[in-house]
Amino acid sequence: MTKQNDAAQSDAAGAANRLVSSRVGLRRMRRQAIGLAALAALATLSLAACGSDPTSATEQPGGAEPGSSANASGLACPAGKLSAEGSSAQNNAITEVIADYNAECGDKATIEYNPTGSGAGIKSFYNSLVDFAGSDSALKTEEKDGVIEADKAKERCQNNPAWNIPMVVGPIAFAYNVDGVDKLVLNAETLAEIFNGTIKTWNDPKIAKLNSGAKLPSANITVFFRSDESGTTENTTKFLSKAGNGAWKDEPAKAWTGTGDGKNKSSGVAEATANTKNSITYIEWSYAKDNTLSMAQLDSGNGPVELTGDSVAKAVDEAKVKGSGNDLNLDLKYSGNKAGAYPALLVTYEIVCSKGLAADKTTIVKDFLTYFSSSDAQQKLPDLGYAPLPSELESKVQAAVAAIQ
Amino acid sequence: MAVTDTNATERVEPEPAAAQDPSVSPVVDHGPVALHSPVPKVTRHAPAPSIDGQVNRAPRGVKLAKISKTGDRVFRALASTSGLTIILLVLFVGIFLLALALPSLRADQDNFLTSRNWTVAGNELRFGIAGLLWTTVLSSILAMAMAVPVAVGVALCLTQYLHMRAAAPISFVVDMLAAVPSIIFGLWGLIVLGPFLAPAGEWLINAIGWIPLFSKSVDPKGSVFVASVVLAIMILPIVMAISRDVFAQTPRDHIEAALALGATRWEVIRTAVLPYGRSGVISASMLGLGRALGETIAVMIILTTPAAGSPFSPSIFAGGETFASKIANNAAEFDSPSKTGAYIAAGLVLFLITFVVNAMARVIAERGAAKS
Numbered sequence: 001m002t003k004q005n006d007a008a009q010s011d012a013a014g015a016a017n018r019l020v021s022s023r024v025g026l027r028r029m030r031r032q033a034i035g036l037a038a039l040a041a042l043a044t045l046s047l048a049a050c051g052s053d054p055t056s057a058t059e060q061p062g063g064a065e066p067g068s069s070a071n072a073s074g075l076a077c078p079a080g081k082l083s084a085e086g087s088s089a090q091n092n093a094i095t096e097v098i099a100d101y102n103a104e105c106g107d108k109a110t111i112e113y114n115p116t117g118s119g120a121g122i123k124s125f126y127n128s129l130v131d132f133a134g135s136d137s138a139l140k141t142e143e144k145d146g147v148i149e150a151d152k153a154k155e156r157c158q159n160n161p162a163w164n165i166p167m168v169v170g171p172i173a174f175a176y177n178v179d180g181v182d183k184l185v186l187n188a189e190t191l192a193e194i195f196n197g198t199i200k201t202w203n204d205p206k207i208a209k210l211n212s213g214a215k216l217p218s219a220n221i222t223v224f225f226r227s228d229e230s231g232t233t234e235n236t237t238k239f240l241s242k243a244g245n246g247a248w249k250d251e252p253a254k255a256w257t258g259t260g261d262g263k264n265k266s267s268g269v270a271e272a273t274a275n276t277k278n279s280i281t282y283i284e285w286s287y288a289k290d291n292t293l294s295m296a297q298l299d300s301g302n303g304p305v306e307l308t309g310d311s312v313a314k315a316v317d318e319a320k321v322k323g324s325g326n327d328l329n330l331d332l333k334y335s336g337n338k339a340g341a342y343p344a345l346l347v348t349y350e351i352v353c354s355k356g357l358a359a360d361k362t363t364i365v366k367d368f369l370t371y372f373s374s375s376d377a378q379q380k381l382p383d384l385g386y387a388p389l390p391s392e393l394e395s396k397v398q399a400a401v402a403a404i405q
Numbered sequence: 406m407a408v409t410d411t412n413a414t415e416r417v418e419p420e421p422a423a424a425q426d427p428s429v430s431p432v433v434d435h436g437p438v439a440l441h442s443p444v445p446k447v448t449r450h451a452p453a454p455s456i457d458g459q460v461n462r463a464p465r466g467v468k469l470a471k472i473s474k475t476g477d478r479v480f481r482a483l484a485s486t487s488g489l490t491i492i493l494l495v496l497f498v499g500i501f502l503l504a505l506a507l508p509s510l511r512a513d514q515d516n517f518l519t520s521r522n523w524t525v526a527g528n529e530l531r532f533g534i535a536g537l538l539w540t541t542v543l544s545s546i547l548a549m550a551m552a553v554p555v556a557v558g559v560a561l562c563l564t565q566y567l568h569m570r571a572a573a574p575i576s577f578v579v580d581m582l583a584a585v586p587s588i589i590f591g592l593w594g595l596i597v598l599g600p601f602l603a604p605a606g607e608w609l610i611n612a613i614g615w616i617p618l619f620s621k622s623v624d625p626k627g628s629v630f631v632a633s634v635v636l637a638i639m640i641l642p643i644v645m646a647i648s649r650d651v652f653a654q655t656p657r658d659h660i661e662a663a664l665a666l667g668a669t670r671w672e673v674i675r676t677a678v679l680p681y682g683r684s685g686v687i688s689a690s691m692l693g694l695g696r697a698l699g700e701t702i703a704v705m706i707i708l709t710t711p712a713a714g715s716p717f718s719p720s721i722f723a724g725g726e727t728f729a730s731k732i733a734n735n736a737a738e739f740d741s742p743s744k745t746g747a748y749i750a751a752g753l754v755l756f757l758i759t760f761v762v763n764a765m766a767r768v769i770a771e772r773g774a775a776k777s
Contacts, residue, residue: 088737119740144741222624227710227726229526229738253526254738255713261624261724262710264734271595272709275626 075371077105078363085114086121086134089231090168090348092286093386094134094372100380101371109364118231125162125351126152131361133351136231138164138322138329157353163327164349165400167372169387171285171312172236172344175293177273178202178217184296185210185304188243188335188344191296194221194280195240196248197259202278210299217278224272224281227262229254235346236282243300243335243343282344286385302339311342312387318343319393326354326400328393345387355405362404369401502753509746517750521717523731525747532747534754536717540725541755544629544704545697547721548636553690556641560648564655565674576649583642591703594635599626599707606630606722622723627709630721635703640693647692651685652678684770691766695759698729705730728755 084094091113098111116124118135125133126149139150139162153162174191176184181202186194190206193199199206203216226233233256240248250257263269266284270291273281280296285307288295297304305311315337316330323329334343350372352365371377378388389397512530515522520533559579563572603625610621622628659677668676709724726734732748739745 115737117737117740119738123740147741225712228734251527255523255526257713259712259715261627262712263627264705264710268595268706272624272627275600276624 075101075104076363076367077108078360078367079108080360080364081110081112082132082361082364082368083112083114083130084121084132084134084350085116085124085130086351087118087136087231087348088115089136089170089284089346090134090386091115092384093168093170093348093381096380096384097372097377098368100377101368104371109368111364111368117229122149122153122351126156128156131357132353132365134167135164135349135351136235136346138349139351153351153353156356158356160353160355161327162351163354163400163404164323164329164351165326165369165373165397166328166330166347166389166393167350167369167397168348168381169312169316169389170232170346170348170385171307171342171387172232172239172346173283173285173288173293173307174280174296174298174344175270175273175283175288175291176280176296177276177293178278180215180217181211182294183211183214184294185299186296187299188240189245189247192240192244192247195223195225195258195260195282196250197223198247219278222276222279223258223260224269224276224279225256225258225260225262226266226269227256227264230265231346232266232282232284236344239334239344284385285387289385298342298344300335300337300341300343302337302341305340305342307342309382309387311340312345313390314338314341315343315345316347316387316393317341317390319347321396326403328396328400352404354403366401366404369404370398373397373401499753499756502749502756505742506746506750506753509743510750512743513747523713523747525744526741530743530747532750534728534751537726537728537731537751538754539717539719540629540708541698541727541729541758543719543721544633544636544725544727545694547629547633548640548697549690549694551634551637552641552693553644553686555637556644556689556693557648557686559641559645560652561674561678563649564652565670565678576646579642579645581642582638583646587639587700587703588706590635590639591706594631594703594707595626598634599631602631602634610722617719618721620718620720620722622718622720624709624724625722627707627724628720628722629708629725632704632707633721635707636697636700639700639703640696643696644686644689644693647689648682648686651682651689655681684772688766688770691762691769695762695766698727698759698762699755700727701729701733705733710734728752 094113098113101111102109113134114130115134118133118137121130121133122135122139124130139153141148141150150162154160156162174186178184186207187210190199190210193206199221201218201220203218208214208216231254234252234254237248237250237257238252241250241252256262261272263272266287269281269283270287270293273279273283273293274291283293285295287293295307297306299305315333318333318337318341319330320333321328322331329349330347332343332345332347337343350369352369353362357365373389373394375388375394378394381388388394509525509530509532510517513532514529515531515533517533519535520531521536522531522533523536524531559575563576567575606625606628609619613619614621655678659681660673663673663677704727708726708730710726711718711724728751732752735748739748
């Protein structure tokens with residue numbers, strides 16, 4: 001009983017204390033509240049000031065005639081805001097080009113690119129959330145999940161066709177980590193068999209045949225693949241299935257269907273390959289270069305070819321244009337290429353409305369893509385791990401961009 | 406009753422003195438005890454604090470301010486709105502998950518609970534969560550098994566062994582662990598801890614590899630084991646902080662009683678501190694478990710994903726994917742509603758598991774509270 005009483009009492013005392021302290025706290029809070037209110041008032045004032053600034057700033061110089069301030073490189077440099085979304089494969093390229101474009105134009109336009117992935121980009125494009133999309137594959141013309149992408153995009157462009165404009169060429173490197181092997185030659189068929197687990201050791205006769213004289217270890221091959229769904233996986237498997245003489249039987253897909261250990265994103269695959277002996281992976285060129293991984297040479301029938309900007313451009317040059325007119329949907333040639341062509345690559349398309357986008361957006365899209373497809377911008381791409389468009393295609397792309405209305 | 410009476414009579418003795426000087430008197434025992442007091446009530450009330458006296462002495466004509474209930478009403482409304490919002494929020498999350506997941510679940514050709522396939526692109530959906538569930542639960546429980554003993558040890562050390570001046574900086578440091586972003590833990594696990602733990606893993610595989618749980622698997626650096634160690638470090642601060650606060654509240658009486666009976670420090674902890682804090686430690690562990698179950702980025706970076714169709718390995722040295730890591734890994738390519746639905750269905754299962762874990766924590770904590 002006493003214990004309970006004591007407890008009750010100490011509770012009461014505690015409550016009293018709390019009450020007193022809360023009163024003190026209240027007083028303190030009130031003082032703070034006044035301070036806060038003053039701060040808030042200040043903030044709104046300054047915000048209001050800020051708010052009025054940019055509009056007046058844009059109205060004055062950019063204003064009435066957006067085309068008036070053409071600069072030295074022939075760009076119109078209109079003012080405004082553009083948002084785009086899609087392929088993460090071209091992210092490094094487009095980020096750099098946006099920065100260069102802004103430098104040329106003195107930051108008049110705001111261009112945002114969100115690397116959410118090709119599928120997401122196309123979806124946002126046909127739902128009118130973004131002004132153009134980047135995608136590792138052209139708009140699909142057959143139905144998938146109840147949606148025909150090309151038709152949906154057409155709808156968005158007010159019944160004008162959407163064009164696939166190839167802009168960034170991303171080579172796929174086959175990076176390996178084998179001690180004592182500085183030069184490794186592989187072909188699509190051997191690669192397919194390594195990646196599906198048919199070839200298990202480095203000294204397999206099929207690899208040895210392509211690399212006479214190389215000291216290949218008897219160790220098991222560790223294959224690393226992308227555990228996330230990715231356009232790189234899709235394009236690699238497309239290459240393997242088209243050029244592999246039937247060695248790769250699965251449908252090309254964003255999710256890996258071969259053997260191996262999955263790692264997260266390109267960075268994870270690169271890290272794993274760099275730190276695991278006797279491993280091999282497929283990866284974007286830029287990551288292979290950044291991690292100084294050894295890259296296999298590809299033999300597509302006319303001798304081994306090293307991965308360089310030129311050898312990739314040569315392979316893109318052999319591609320046929322599938323689309324009609326200015327819709328430059330490419331049919332890449334994966335096997336039986338000319339000597340000196342490296343056919344393992346992916347092309348990122350910018351998907352734009354041929355007509356029907358709001359006029360102010362169209363001028364920026366056109367101007368930005370004009371810069372993107374210019375030789376100036378394209379020649380800077382190899383430094384970032386991409387290949388430039390071959391000159392013939394480059395002029396076709398430029399013509400297509402010019403035809404956007 | 407007899408005890409109370411003697412108490413009361415004993416305490417009467419100082420009363421007369423106190424009655425003469427109210428300011429000296431401490432506010433001891435009003436209430437029921439006073440009823441038993443043989444001393445007249447008036448003298449019992451006289452020693453009340455001086456404020457009371459002043460109020461009593463206040464002139465009759467003074468009007469007291471009206472008692473305003475606006476504050477009460479406003480606060481009550483605010484508080485109940487907050488409560489309602491939370492419930493609605495959880496409800497809506499559940500409904501959202503269910504609505505998005507249902508079409509895919511209907512189209513699923515495999516058994517959703519037992520299949521290990523994950524084919525969600527194309528026209529035929531074949532997916533199940535068995536593999537995800539195993540990796541998620543295994544890594545979280547392993548993490549808990551490692552983190553909870555250490556956390557309890559740290560908490561006991563801070564509250565029972567160390568002086569306040571030494572304990573404060575240490576608990577500050579452990580609390581700091583909670584502020585490290587999980588991506589940092591992930592990268593550290595991948596680059597530093599993975600290679601560092603690889604030899605230990607190989608030693609274990611050689612020693613007890615015949616047990617399926619410890620059998621050899623492909624990549625020692627990206628195993629569930631490494632992920633669990635990182636998870637353990639991540640949940641350590643939560644479990645430690647709550648355990649510390651619970652242990653610190655062990656009634657002084659209990660500890661002193663144990664000491665008086667001749668208990669050593671360890672015996673005090675065993676007989677007084679641990680029983681008192683048990684339910685708190687359990688609910689802390691459950692909170693930690695909840696965090697481990699839902700941890701995304703660190704696990705995603707560390708774990709090696711086995712190729713589709715590879716045989717199932719229950720080993721802690723195998724790779725795998727957890728619910729959260731699988732969803733995060735592929736979130737960039739949710740390009741069709743059926744694919745999105747499949748991942749959301751996995752998310753729904755995680756949501757339900759977390760629900761169950763939290764409910765368990767609640768039940769255990771309440772049962773513990775009732776006992777003490």
